[in-house]
Amino acid sequence: xxxxxxxxxxxxxxxxxxxxxxxxxxxxxxxxxxxxxxxxxxxxxxxxxxxxxxxxxxxxxxxxxxxxxxxxxxxxxxxxxxxxxxxxxxxxxxxxxxxxxxxxxxxxxxxxxxxxxxxxxxxxxxxxxxxxxxxxxxxxxxxxxxxxxxxxxxxxxxxxxxxxxxxxxxxxxxxxxxxxxxxxxxxxxxxxxxxxxxxxxxxxxxxxxxxxxxxxxxxxxxxxxxxxxxxxxxxxxxxxxxxxxxxxxxxxxxxxxxxxxxxxxxxxxxxxxxxxxxxxxxxxxxxxxxxxxxxxxxxxxxxxxxxxxxxxxxxxxxxxxxxxxxxxxxxxxxxxxxxxxxxxxxxxxxxxxxxxxxxxxxxxxxxxxxxxxxxxxxxxxxxxxxxxxxxxxxxxxxxxxxxxxxxxxxxxxxxxxxxxxx
RNA sequence: GGAGAGAUGGCAGAGUGGUCGAAUGCGUCUGACUCGAAAUCAGAUUUACCGGCAACGGUAACGGGGGUUCGAAUCCCUCUCUCUCCGCCA
Numbered sequence: 250x251x252x253x254x255x256x257x258x259x260x261x262x263x264x265x266x267x268x269x270x271x272x273x274x275x276x277x278x279x280x281x282x283x284x285x286x287x288x289x290x291x292x293x294x295x296x297x298x299x300x301x302x303x304x305x306x307x308x309x310x311x312x313x314x315x316x317x318x319x320x321x322x323x324x325x326x327x328x329x330x331x332x333x334x335x336x337x338x339x340x341x342x343x344x345x346x347x348x349x350x351x352x353x354x355x356x357x358x359x360x361x362x363x364x365x366x367x368x369x370x371x372x373x374x375x376x377x378x379x380x381x382x383x384x385x386x387x388x389x390x391x392x393x394x395x396x397x398x399x400x401x402x403x404x405x406x407x408x409x410x411x412x413x414x415x416x417x418x419x420x421x422x423x424x425x426x427x428x429x430x431x432x433x434x435x436x437x438x439x440x441x442x443x444x445x446x447x448x449x450x451x452x453x454x455x456x457x458x459x460x461x462x463x464x465x466x467x468x469x470x471x472x473x474x475x476x477x478x479x480x481x482x483x484x485x486x487x488x489x490x491x492x493x494x495x496x497x498x499x500x501x502x503x504x505x506x507x508x509x510x511x512x513x514x515x516x517x518x519x520x521x522x523x524x525x526x527x528x529x530x531x532x533x534x535x536x537x538x539x540x541x542x543x544x545x546x547x548x549x550x551x552x553x554x555x556x557x558x559x560x561x562x563x564x565x566x567x568x569x570x571x572x573x574x575x576x577x578x579x580x581x582x583x584x585x586x587x588x589x590x591x592x593x594x595x596x597x598x599x600x601x602x603x604x605x606x607x608x609x610x611x612x613x614x615x616x617x618x619x620x621x622x623x624x625x626x627x628x629x630x631x632x633x634x635x636x637x638x639x640x641x642x643x644x645x646x647x648x649x650x651x652x653x654x655x656x657x658x659x660x661x662x663x664x665x666x667x668x669x670x671x
Numbered sequence: 672g673g674a675g676a677g678a679u680g681g682c683a684g685a686g687u688g689g690u691c692g693a694a695u696g697c698g699u700c701u702g703a704c705u706c707g708a709a710a711u712c713a714g715a716u717u718u719a720c721c722g723g724c725a726a727c728g729g730u731a732a733c734g735g736g737g738g739u740u741c742g743a744a745u746c747c748c749u750c751u752c753u754c755u756c757c758g759c760c761a
Contacts, residue, residue, distance in 0.1 A: 253720095290721055294730040301690095301730090304742055308689045317741095324741035620700090622718080 250609045251352045256283060266355040269571035271364050279348040286345040289338040296331045300324065354606040356571050357543070357580040363570025369583070370570065375554065376563030378587045381645040385589035388643040389521035392651050393670025397421075398522065410511070410519075410526035417668050421642075422529055424662035425635050426504050429531035429556060433632055436552050438502035438533055443482035445505050446473040451485040454611035456577050463512040475508035479532035480629050484611060487536065491622050492615045498537040498545060502632065504529065522636035523595065529635040535628040536613065539605065542626035543580070546602040549630045550582045553598040556633055561656045562641050563587040565594060579604045582630075586637060590644030595637040600630030643668070 256263055260276060267274050303324055310317040361370045388394060395401075397418030403411040414422050430440055452458040452474050457465060466475040476482060483503055492499065507530050511519075518524060533552060537545045550566065557564045569581040581601040585594035605624035608614070614622040646653045653668040660666050 287721065290730085294721070297730060300742085305690055307741070312689095321741045328741070 250349055250606065251354065252605075252609065253283065253349060255355075256280065256349075256352070262355060263352060266353060269356050269360070269362065270353050270574060270576075271572040272353055272576075274351055274353075276352075279345075279352065282341070282345040282348045286338070286341040289334065289341050293331065293334050293338050296327065296334060300327050300331065303327065353576045354579050354604065356574055356578075357602070359568075360574060360580055361568060361570045364572040365570075366573050368570040369567040369573055371565055372568040372582060373554075373566040374563075375558060375565070376561070376587070378563045378589070381563065381587070381589040382647045384647045384649050385644045386647065387521065387590040388640045390590070391643060391647060391653075391670060394521075396670055397668075408526065410524070412522075412525065417670075420663060421639060421668065422635055424659050425638060426529055426531060427662045428659060429632055429635075430502060430504055432556055432559070433502035433531060433533060433552070436555075438500045438552075441483060441486070441501050441503040443479060443486070443503050443505060445476050445482070445508075447476055447481050447485065448473060451481055451488065454488055455481045455484050455607060456610065457481060464510055466508045466510060476505055477509045478507050478530065478631075479503040479505040480534065483532060483534045484607060484613075484627060484629070487613045488611045490613060492536065492613070492625065494538070494615045494617060497615055497625065498535050498541065501534045502531055503534075504531045506530075507634075522640045523591075525636055531632050531635075533630050533632040536608075536625045537628065538615070539623070539626045542602050542604060542628060545626075546580060546582075546600065546628055549628050550584075550600045553584055553600055553630050553632045557584065557586060557597070557638075559656070559658045560638065560642065562638070562645060564597075575601070577601075577603055577606050579606065584631075584633075586641040588637075588641050588644055590647070591640075595641060597633045597637045597641075598631035601628060603627045603629075 251263065256276075256279065260280065264276055267276065303320055307317060307320045307324070310320065361368065363369065389398075397415055399413040399415055400409075403409075403413050406413075434440055446468065449458055449472060452460070452465065457474070457477065465477055467473070468475075474481075482505070483501055486501075487499075506527055508527055509525075511524060511526060533549060535545050535549060554564070554566065564584055564586045567583040567585065569578075569583060574581055578601040581599060583596050584598035584600070586597045588595045604626050607627045608624040613625050613627065615625050617623040642655070643653050646655065648654055651670065655663055655666050655668060657666070
């Protein structure tokens with residue numbers, strides 16, 4: 250959520266933000282709702298002040314005295330008036346809040362103009378896409394793939410997009426998770442093992458609710474949501490809290506399975522490990538001082554990039570344009586790994602600075618040098634999503650004999666340097 | 672799952688219908704005393720929103736929501752969470 254003061258003091262800034270993100274929001278209406286709410290609030294507060302004052306008088310009077318009874322009459326009429334005004338205020342407030350929620354975060358000035366993914370700017374490329382295996386093929390076409398990754402049985406037991414990982418397949422997943430967590434720990438992220446179901450309040454604070462896209466799985470009886478990303482339980486850890494300034498930046502990482510319904514996304518990019526309903530991911534989170542957040546975004550991006558470098562996977566970094574930037578992000582980099590078999594880029598991380606947009610909703614603050622609570626800036630990024638990294642590893646490192654040679658860094662975690670599909 | 676108890680400010684803990692944003696203690700901060708510190712004394716010490724350039728003024732908040740009442744921290748309902756006992760279970 251944006252600072253309501255921003256809308257009042259610099260509406261043109263909000264207007265240009267909406268334009269840059271290519272969204273369609275009636276800002277005039279939001280401003281009107283704001284005005285209406287404030288007007289009603291003033292009225293109701295004046296009435297309440299009157300109530301309090303009369304009530305104060307009453308406490309001085311003898312109960313049952315004529316003066317007392319007269320005040321009771323006065324209070325009764327005040328009561329009905331307050332009741333009707335309050336109802337109007339509540340409606341106005343709800344409408345105003347909904348309207349405020351419809352305002353996107355302001356893109357940072359360094360965010361390029363653009364409408365869609367084709368307008369994203371390639372900020373960096375690393376590695377040579379031509380230097381990978383000459384034997385590369387889509388991972389699902391590798392001989393014996395089904396021995397390590399069993400989709401049909403997953404579909405039988407649960408549904409499409411819930412594969413079984415078997416033998417070396419399972420071990421590879423575990424090795425990658427372990428590698429990612431160890432690397433994150435090395436650069437100062439404290440490991441957290443969070444709940445993987447969250448309540449409505451938490452999902453709302455991070456903006457996952459209201460779930461317009463039907464993205465999340467919801468439990469029937471308890472109204473809990475299976476996390477689509479560890480970002481939700483991690484960010485909400487400090488919800489409604491005030492952190493000591495000296496603790497900033499706080500850095501945490503978590504491995505969780507992630508659950509996404511992916512409603513509406515069909516097509517050929519769903520083959521194999523490309524898009525799953527359940528997948529494993531390590532998420533990196535930072536809570537930082539507002540003055541540090543853009544430097545920290547670069548650090549975060551670097552932390553994610555280093556993983557791909559160590560794995561020897563060619564990748565590129567996209568700086569998202571205004572139109573392809575999410576609703577809540579002020580600036581975002583996507584990391585895409587080269588998938589040699591599919592000859593396409595696969596998104597494996599998305600590193601974002603939310604500034605205080607998330608923190609306002611979740612009320613995460615720190616005590617600044619004036620000893621006043623101030624909103625922190627939050628950042629998060631994947632470090633990394635497992636299945637697509639796995640896909641790239643299998644494709645890019647496929648050898649002539651049909652086995653896959655693993656990068657050195659994974660050997661301590663996997664135990665061997667070769668994956669066989671037999 | 673069954674029975675019971677509870678939830679108050681940074682913490683502890685009073686308050687069972689009227690001037691209670693809330694006693695008291697601890698903590699924290701400022702000042703005095705001191706060469707300095709401790710102890711002591713004095714004062715201060717929640718947050719959010721609205722109005723205001725500001726000083727400041729107003730409103731709200733005693734786990735959440737709803738109700739009773741002229742008036743609710745206090746009474747009623749409900750939800751959540753915590754604790755104790757029993758049952759069950761990895």
